[in-house]
Amino acid sequence: AQTVTQSQPEMSVQEAETVTLSCTYDTSESDYYLFWYKQPPSRQMILVIRQEAYKQQNATENRFSVNFQKAAKSFSLKISDSQLGDAAMYFCACPMDTGRRALTFGSGTRLQVQP
Amino acid sequence: EAGVVQSPRYKIIEKKQPVAFWCNPISGHNTLYWYRQNLGQGPELLIRYENEEAVDDSQLPKDRFSAERLKGVDSTLKIQPAELGDSAVYLCASSTDGTYNEQFFGPGTRLTVL
Numbered sequence: 001a002q003t004v005t006q007s008q009p010e011m012s013v014q015e016a017e018t019v020t021l022s023c024t025y026d027t028s029e030s031d032y033y034l035f036w037y038k039q040p041p042s043r044q045m046i047l048v049i050r051q052e053a054y055k056q057q058n059a060t061e062n063r064f065s066v067n068f069q070k071a072a073k074s075f076s077l078k079i080s081d082s083q084l085g086d087a088a089m090y091f092c093a094c095p096m097d098t099g100r101r102a103l104t105f106g107s108g109t110r111l112q113v114q115p
Numbered sequence: 116e117a118g119v120v121q122s123p124r125y126k127i128i129e130k131k132q133p134v135a136f137w138c139n140p141i142s143g144h145n146t147l148y149w150y151r152q153n154l155g156q157g158p159e160l161l162i163r164y165e166n167e168e169a170v171d172d173s174q175l176p177k178d179r180f181s182a183e184r185l186k187g188v189d190s191t192l193k194i195q196p197a198e199l200g201d202s203a204v205y206l207c208a209s210s211t212d213g214t215y216n217e218q219f220f221g222p223g224t225r226l227t228v229l
Contacts, residue, residue, distance in 0.1 A: 004157070035217075037220075043204060043222050043223045044221070044222050045158070045206065045208075045220035047217050091157045091158075093157070096160065101163060101171075102150075102160040102163050102171065103158075103160070103218065105157025105158050105159070106157050107157055108155075108156070108157055
């Protein structure tokens with residue numbers, strides 16, 4: 001079964017600084033996508049960024065970028081120029097077993113942004 | 116475009132009582148998911164629908180949980196009878212199709228069983 005590990009339960013960053021959230025995963029798939037979701041206190045899960053595993057180029061969305069190391073099964077999220085609105089729970093996710101079109105999530109990292 | 120709608124947002128019940136959650140996915144999304152999120156954890160899949168067919172319900176506790184998606188649009192998740200351990204946030208998500216497409220989540224229903 002697929003597993004996703006987020007080893008940092010909590011992280012803190014100063015406003016305007018950069019922070020990196022870690023994620024490792026295990027999958028037997030050869031072609032897959034990886035996702036980072038943000039969950040603010042309102043509970044609405046919002047997609048932050050998506051990485052296609054067959055692409056070597058790391059995905060970037062404005063201030064958010066990933067460091068994808070396929071061989072190491074590592075998928076970290078970098079947030080640049082952190083803003084107060086970035087404070088939330090962040091979940092890394094990968095697809096479940098072959099044919100199961102749902103996601104396996106990590107346990108999350110709570111990000112605090114200090115003014 | 117309206118997002119995924121869920122109701123109620125909060126529900127408090129006594130144990131052994133029944134409870135139901137409702138989800139209206141984004142128009143045109145034929146795949147619908149129910150996830151359960153325990154406190155301090157990531158969401159875990161309960162059931163996935165492709166149109167009106169439940170194609171993945173292996174993690175649904177079928178002794179007390181049931182779900183339906185009539186006409187392939189709205190869906191209802193039911194628990195009967197509820198147990199203390201069922202306290203969690205129940206999230207509904209939808210997508211156009213497949214693993215590689217973004218799943219859009221609703222705001223969830225927070226269930227508290229006393």
